[in-house]
Amino acid sequence: MARKVSTKRKLVMTAIAWTLGFLIFFPILWTFLTSFKSEGDAIASPPVFLFFHWTTENYTEVQSRSDYVLHFWNSVIMSVGSTLLGLLIAIPSAWAMAFSPTKRTKDVLMWMLSTKMMPPVGALIPVYLIFRDMGLLDSRIGLVIVLTLINLPIIVWMLYTYFKEIPGEILEAARMDGASLAKEIVYVLTPMAIPGIASTLLLNIILAWNEAFWTLNLTTSRAAPLTTFIASYSSPEGLFYAKLSAASTMAIAPILILGWFSQKQLVRGLTFGAVK
Amino acid sequence: MATTHTRSAARLMMAPSVILLFAWMIVPLGMTIYFSFLRYNLLMPGMEEFTGFLNYQFFLSDPAFFAALSNTLLLVLGVLLITVIGGIAFALLLDQPMFGQGIVRILVIAPFFVMPTVSALVWKNMFMNPVNGLFAWIARSLGFAPIDFLATIPLLSVIIIVAWQWLPFATLIMLTALQSLDEEQKEAAEMDGAGFVSRFIYIVLPHMARAITVVILIETIFLLSVFAEILVTTNGGPGTESTNLTYLVYAQALLQFDIGGASAGGIVAVILANIVAIFLVRLIGKNLEA
Numbered sequence: 001m002a003r004k005v006s007t008k009r010k011l012v013m014t015a016i017a018w019t020l021g022f023l024i025f026f027p028i029l030w031t032f033l034t035s036f037k038s039e040g041d042a043i044a045s046p047p048v049f050l051f052f053h054w055t056t057e058n059y060t061e062v063q064s065r066s067d068y069v070l071h072f073w074n075s076v077i078m079s080v081g082s083t084l085l086g087l088l089i090a091i092p093s094a095w096a097m098a099f100s101p102t103k104r105t106k107d108v109l110m111w112m113l114s115t116k117m118m119p120p121v122g123a124l125i126p127v128y129l130i131f132r133d134m135g136l137l138d139s140r141i142g143l144v145i146v147l148t149l150i151n152l153p154i155i156v157w158m159l160y161t162y163f164k165e166i167p168g169e170i171l172e173a174a175r176m177d178g179a180s181l182a183k184e185i186v187y188v189l190t191p192m193a194i195p196g197i198a199s200t201l202l203l204n205i206i207l208a209w210n211e212a213f214w215t216l217n218l219t220t221s222r223a224a225p226l227t228t229f230i231a232s233y234s235s236p237e238g239l240f241y242a243k244l245s246a247a248s249t250m251a252i253a254p255i256l257i258l259g260w261f262s263q264k265q266l267v268r269g270l271t272f273g274a275v276k
Numbered sequence: 277m278a279t280t281h282t283r284s285a286a287r288l289m290m291a292p293s294v295i296l297l298f299a300w301m302i303v304p305l306g307m308t309i310y311f312s313f314l315r316y317n318l319l320m321p322g323m324e325e326f327t328g329f330l331n332y333q334f335f336l337s338d339p340a341f342f343a344a345l346s347n348t349l350l351l352v353l354g355v356l357l358i359t360v361i362g363g364i365a366f367a368l369l370l371d372q373p374m375f376g377q378g379i380v381r382i383l384v385i386a387p388f389f390v391m392p393t394v395s396a397l398v399w400k401n402m403f404m405n406p407v408n409g410l411f412a413w414i415a416r417s418l419g420f421a422p423i424d425f426l427a428t429i430p431l432l433s434v435i436i437i438v439a440w441q442w443l444p445f446a447t448l449i450m451l452t453a454l455q456s457l458d459e460e461q462k463e464a465a466e467m468d469g470a471g472f473v474s475r476f477i478y479i480v481l482p483h484m485a486r487a488i489t490v491v492i493l494i495e496t497i498f499l500l501s502v503f504a505e506i507l508v509t510t511n512g513g514p515g516t517e518s519t520n521l522t523y524l525v526y527a528q529a530l531l532q533f534d535i536g537g538a539s540a541g542g543i544v545a546v547i548l549a550n551i552v553a554i555f556l557v558r559l560i561g562k563n564l565e566a
Binding site: 115124152230 | 283285286287289290291293294296300303305308311366370372373374375376377379380381382383385386387388389393394395397398399400401403408413416417443444445448449452487490494497500501503507508521522525526529530538539541542543545546548549550552553556557
């Protein structure tokens with residue numbers, strides 16, 4: 001039963017939690033605020049928090065100097081493309097493992113998980129050389145392939161845990177009532193599987209968007225997604241704080257919003273169903 | 277319900293993902309192992325020759341390897357220490373009754389969604405910069421000399437940045453576990469006169485044990501391969517002070533073009549990660565049966 005909590009205690013907790021939460025969030029807030037400052041205000045000492053001349057010129061500057069939109073689209077294409085491709089490959093297998101398990105299903109799942117644990121440096125050199133010889137370095141296609149493969153185990157696992165929650169009896173009942181396999185899939189399975197597929201889609205777009213080992217090593221300019229593009233600010237150009245902030249804000253905003261919607265799935269996806 | 281017909285269909289449906297993952301695992305790994313036994317430098321094409329374990333001998337006796345190995349372990353342990361303790365503390369705090377809990381939760385989770393290159397650069401320039409950074413300003417206003425974080429304490433700086441990124445993950449998992457704890461169990465203990473500390477040690481902590489293990493193991497897997505944060509902040513320097521194994525292999529392969537040596541390093545990293553992975557697979561495997 002819910003206990004009565006004194007308002008005073010509740011207020012104290014609220015104050016502590018909000019303060020700490022604000023501190024954790026502060027770097028993001030600061031980046032957001034700085035993106036609207038002039039370069040002079042951005043490095044002002046003492047720093048200016050809210051009362052400065054707000055400007056959006058950094059955003060237009062970033063675009064005109066470095067074709068920001070190109071890199072943004074690269075990120076979109078790669079994260080969405082690799083996730084859709086991954087789903088296409090993973091849905092049949094997760095489906096088979098959930099509804100027609102064999103003695104070895106568990107071993108296969110475990111083995112898939114273990115591929116995720118191989119450190120990327122173990123594969124970096126051959127992949128780099130193969131990509132170089134095939135002309136796939138700095139190409140969107142190459143990166144979509146790699147991102148699909150590195151996230152495939154997570155996609156299969158997440159789908160598997162969701163599919164397993166669909167009771168097989170419902171499908172059997174549909175079959176008894178004379179539904180064909182096609183009807184079974186379209187009218188019975190899909191409506192029940194969609195939420196799980198959507199969560200998997202969301203989480204994997206986030207993971208692919210933020211992936212920063214393969215993207216940094218396999219792309220340089222043409223196909224560079226935002227991770228690589230932002231990394232180019234580690235040169236002295238990064239000292240233009242306002243522009244760095246504008247580029248960063250645009251790079252994290254879409255995924256931050258998606259992320260806030262997928263908190264629960266995040267736990268489940270990243271722990272491979274071990275914590276729900 | 278499975279007939280022979282559906283069973284062979286199931287096998288067919290599993291084939292693409294199994295074959296792809298198998299190829300993805302075995303081909304690069306096999307090639308890395310093969311390269312690790314060659315004298316192979318991209319600057320000297322056509323000069324490849326078999327050298328046995330020479331690459332391993334060089335890599336393992338390189339002082340940079342010991343620096344990288346200890347940095348890797350320090351980085352993993354440092355971040356784990358901060359995020360696990362911080363995560364438990366935050367989870368306990370967020371579990372208390374308060375106003376606007378959902379909003380605080382959103383604020384705390386946010387850093388996890390920031391891409392590594394952005395968080396590293398924001399921290400490097402806007403917080404840790406010894407001239408224009410916020411920390412420098414705070415130090416100066418308090419009358420101290422500003423610290424040049426990335427030059428004097430590079431590894432600790434990287435640990436702080438990475439811990440900031442992973443604290444939300446730990447908090448979220450711990451909170452999820454905490455919220456599945458039966459409220460009545462706590463109340464019963466309270467009525468029996470258990471204080472906050474003994475309730476925490478005897479009821480809350482055992483309940484969270486599994487979540488803590490999961491956090492430790494999953495973070496370890498990812499933290500062994502931290503790369504972007506080092507690349508954009510310190511480039512592994514000064515010297516090798518913030519070089520971890522991943523970065524060392526990267527530098528050897530793509531900056532010095534020593535494919536043979538880097539491959540040997542890659543294999544060493546794989547072996548190290550495997551030791552951790554064995555524990556994780558055991559743990560999750562147990563859960564799958566339950």
